[in-house]
Amino acid sequence: MKTQDKIRAIRTQQKISQEQMAERLDLTPQAYSKMESGKTKLSLDRIQQIAQILNIDVTELIHNNDNGVFLLINENCTNENLNNGAIIYHGNQQSINEQELKHDNEKMQLIITHKDEIIEQLKQENALLKQMLNLLNTQQTNQ
Structure with missing residues (x-):
């Protein structure tokens, strides 16, 4: 239906x-x-x-009840807003447009790449903050 x-x-x-x-x-x-x-x-x-x-x-x-594909992907997975940017496919395998899938796959790859970049940036920030904390602790013990 x-x-x-x-x-x-x-x-x-x-x-x-x-x-x-x-x-x-x-x-x-x-x-x-x-x-x-x-x-x-x-x-x-x-x-x-x-x-x-x-x-x-x-x-x-x-x-669908025709054993088709049903896929809901949320592109903006943040705690504040979980419903933005959803992609939905439904229907049987033949009805899914291959170009749409390729395009959305590329989008998802970009999102993953961006996520990885953010993780790396946060790791660097974390390391810098740890260094600053160590410096502050060293200064406090020297006083």
Whole structure:
């Protein structure tokens, strides 16, 4: 079942009209109708908003039941903000665009490289701080 079909099914099961959903999403009823019918592509942010309104987990809307791939990667893994920059794939193996995967793989490699650079910088900073601490301790014992 497609994401928009799941949204429609859950919305009608919960007896929420398209107009009510549109209002809660700050959309026109026509824009919401296009989204639910698949004429407008759903963004991750919009899917998260819809899941929140329907009081369900995002994965319930996105996950396929056709033994396909479901992958959610968070690019900005910081404690302050865990939901930025998610990448989602769902569908069977053949439906995943190879170029998208290559592009996202390159992005992830850059993120890993950047992380490694930050770790190295922090190690150097840590070593410098240890040296400063040793100097301060030496000065205190000499006084």
